[in-house]
Ligand code: FES
């Protein structure tokens with residue numbers, strides 16, 4: 333068990349109640365004490381040091397904070413950390429293995445699917461959810477799947493191409 337009191341930059345004021353939660357993050361159980369008001373995005377970034385999950389707006393608009401929650405893409409700034417108690421969360425840090433990048437990571441590299449990279453973790457997690465339910469998506473289906481994720485740099489075309497690249501590679505490796 334680790335206490336977020338020691339880890340977050342603004343510890344709770346004296347007397348603020350905390351809740352102990354256990355969630356599985358990228359395959360590992362983590363038990364932490366959190367303030368009930370703490371957002372899941374902030375638990376991941378500040379408490380668990382998984383800074384690949386970005387926060388761009390904190391108001392559910394940009395999608396930079398997208399993670400998989402029990403396999404479904406959610407905006408982690410719209411959920412309290414306490415709501416994740418007993419659930420599985422996957423972040424962008426969970427994509428690669430010790431020896432290889434995930435095909436989505438390769439695809440974004442191959443097809444130049446990023447510029448500043450701020451939107452990229454959220455894009456990849458939204459795309460991962462898509463490819464797990466639909467291994468052979470059309471371009472329109474990809475655009476729909478990432479419609480909750482904003483990119484200010486790329487114009488989206490290369491992101492779509494990156495996801496198509498990953499889909500093809502994943503289909504090939506499953507044959
Ligand atoms: S930070 Fe969550 S949607 Fe923008």
Ligand code: FES
Pocket residue numbers: 445446447448449450451452482483484485486
């Ligand atoms: S690459 Fe910059 S916001 Fe998407």
